[in-house]
Amino acid sequence: MRIARLAGRTVALTSGGAVEVPAEFEGRVLDRWDELLDWSQNATGGRPYADSDLEPPVPAPRQIFAVALNYRPHTVEAGYGEPEAPLVFTKFPTCLTGPHTTVDLPPGHVDWELELVAVIGREARNVPVEKGWEPVVALTVGQDLSERIAQLAGRPAQFSLAKSHPGFGPIGPALVSLDEVPGRDDLELTCELNGEVVQHDRTGNMIFPIPRLVSYLSEFCTLLPGDLIFTGTPAGVGNRRTPQRFLTPDDELVSRIGGVGEMRHRFRRTTP
Template identity: 85%
Template structure:
């Protein structure tokens, strides 16, 4: 099942390339009715053509967006750090969310890309044991943790959240993909392309802290709520660790792809005064 937001409506994206409105009693209650939607999706037919540019962030207003830094060993090494002993967690603010095919405004500074698998919480969770860490997760989606590096790294110690929460700095989508549709939820291929060049490539099996461990760790500190998003970390290949450094510029095209989950495409423009 692939659930998306299309021009303000919750829809099922079909394998034939169409969109079907979810039942009226599920509109606005996707996570509360998740199991019912799964049953309905198996027999839903039809579907209207749609313009992918009208797809919006598949979770319009999550209450919490949690993100993990340095969760792939090659990225940890390129950043000049030792492997963390526990997940390094920060937040992105929900107003940074945007859809999967938008144009993002670039603020002053150096804006970098970070492709990430995003775990979508569907059930309230607190103090989840590691062996049950997948239980609160109902779907996966593609995410970009766009980051303005000047502000991010200016402080001592550095602070992440503001520099990663400009409008449009949280692209997610194109859909919420239920776990039964994912070929191997513990080993998915990640590919990020900038203007046709592959700049990031890895597999989620290479996470330092896999999703069940992340969910268990996070739920020890805060209650995870339906609709919360967990950005699970980015592979090596980000722009500020390249020689020479490379950052996003107007008219760049960034393609973010995760096998079995989906693909996003974004362009960029300078922020107007």
């Protein structure tokens, strides 16, 4: 099942197009995921749609968690040692945008960070690692866009605000149920900037895989249906290149995860 948002409504994406889910599920998609999964088995047909019309598949999550330095090559390029426990920060929900939008660039140095996003569908607390997949019902593609000057200005650095400008949390194109992702522990990630591959890795190379992240977060917080976990980015970000490279107006950023989907974003500079 692939669940998306189109013109303010929840839809299932099928080979025939977009099928609106029954009204009784609207606003309760993650709370009633198993019922929706049953309904989707007979969802056929649908209306044509353009990828550019898709909206964030989770429009207003209550909590967005993100993880820093979760791939060893990225940890090395950032100049740090391997963390002993997940390094967690937050992104604020107003940063979310859809999978095909134009993002306004604030002043500063805006960088890309392709990430697999785990979507929580069941309330969870103190989850054992061996059951860490159980609260997760879907996966989606994400970008943890980051303005590096503000992010790294403090001592210690302060991540959340510099990663939460409007449009700095693209997700999509859809919520992909786990039954459609048989290789969920080892997915290929590819990020391209203007046709050049800038990031490429596999999620199997995470330092802390999704079950470990779910277990760790649930030690501190109650995880709720609709919560998002940005699971970390591979090596290849712009501020660790020589010379450094950042997003500029009219750039096209393509974010792709095998079996999950692809996003495309462009950028523009606004006048204050």
